[in-house]
Amino acid sequence: MTHRVTITLDDETFTFLNDVASSNRSAYVNQLLKQERRNFLQTALRKANQEEAEDTNYQEELQAWDSTLPDGLTNV
Template identity: 90%
Template sequence: MRNTMTHRVTITLDAETFAFLNDVASSNRSAYVNQLLKQDRKNFLQAALRKANQEEAEDTNYQEKLQAWESTLSDGLAND
């Protein structure tokens, strides 16, 4: 389910940034800023996931436990 609630915010931009926003956003600055923030959030989450994966890969204790569990994959159960 998509959250359709919107919120109004007031931000302060310098003149150069405001002019750029007006140039690139056409008539819908809110949609443009919203899209930029969504992309930045996606980038942030991807970076956090990469960091967590890297930490997991470097954790030798975890890797040893993972190997022990992976040995149960061939326990004779059907893979349907």
């Protein structure tokens, strides 16, 4: 599904978009937004991982559960 949007650009930005986007400005803007979304999600994931690593209660809970790993099953 695609959607149409109207945006306002200043002259300098519009000229740049025309110069770099070739004949398909929509595809270029879509690509930029997808990359920005990936960057946003990667930043959020890094932040969540850092918070998890700094959470001593969570780390202690993980260590408690580590004792369940050798559950008596042999690796085949």
